Amino acid sequence: MAVLEVNRFLTELAGLYEKCKEGKAGKAVSLTMKRTDLKPKTRKQKKNKDEEKGESGKDSYCCLVRAKHGKKKISTIVSAKDHLYFLSACNTICKAHMDALKRRDRSKRKAKK
Amino acid sequence: MLLEWDEFAAKAEEMARRNPLHTRYVVKYKHAEGKMTLKATDNEECFTYKTNQASDLKKMEKLNRIMSAVMARGGDVDLDALEDQQAQGKGKGKR
Numbered sequence: 615m616a617v618l619e620v621n622r623f624l625t626e627l628a629g630l631y632e633k634c635k636e637g638k639a640g641k642a643v644s645l646t647m648k649r650t651d652l653k654p655k656t657r658k659q660k661k662n663k664d665e666e667k668g669e670s671g672k673d674s675y676c677c678l679v680r681a682k683h684g685k686k687k688i689s690t691i692v693s694a695k696d697h698l699y700f701l702s703a704c705n706t707i708c709k710a711h712m713d714a715l716k717r718r719d720r721s722k723r724k725a726k727k
Numbered sequence: 728m729l730l731e732w733d734e735f736a737a738k739a740e741e742m743a744r745r746n747p748l749h750t751r752y753v754v755k756y757k758h759a760e761g762k763m764t765l766k767a768t769d770n771e772e773c774f775t776y777k778t779n780q781a782s783d784l785k786k787m788e789k790l791n792r793i794m795s796a797v798m799a800r801g802g803d804v805d806l807d808a809l810e811d812q813q814a815q816g817k818g819k820g821k822r
């Protein structure tokens with residue numbers, strides 16, 4: 615399972631949803647979030663560049679995000695710094711692609727089971 | 728445990744704050760069936776919510792916000808402060 619950079623992950627995530635729409639029935643896209651103590655891949659490089667702006671100690675935990683569609687799995691690590699950016703992008707992608715859900719007017723309360 | 732939305736959202740958030748390191752939160756979307764499943768579990772308890780309503784997307788978005796904030800920043804994260812930051816950021820972009 616590849617750990618991707620945040621932007622790359624978002625692109626791939628959109629691709630997964632796209633595939634899910636085209637593909638035959640049965641395959642779902644799942645998006646998992648989990649707290650982890652892994653560091654983002656780029657942290658070291660970044661540190662060298664901007665000489666740690668006093669943030670490194672605080673966010674020793676990050677959010678690991680995984681996405682899966684069929685056998686294809688991708689993942690990324692979102693640090694506290696990137697989190698707002700990632701979140702809004704992710705929400706936009708999710709909303710844009712989940713268009714098979716029913717609109718309000720039709721069969722309103724069918725979801726209850 | 729299959730729940731209604733309000734209960735699900737409340738319990739999921741509470742779980743994430745109580746036990747952030749063991750909680751995972753999954754959004755699963757099946758296009759072919761037009762269904763979405765949300766799940767939160769810490770390996771002891773498990774809450775799920777299932778829907779096929781587009782109107783639930785908004786709620787999901789909101790919960791995503793909470794869960795990812797808790798997971799990226801820790802259980803004691805101040806959501807209101809985050810919202811403010813986001814609002815400022817939004818001014819520049821579209822949406």
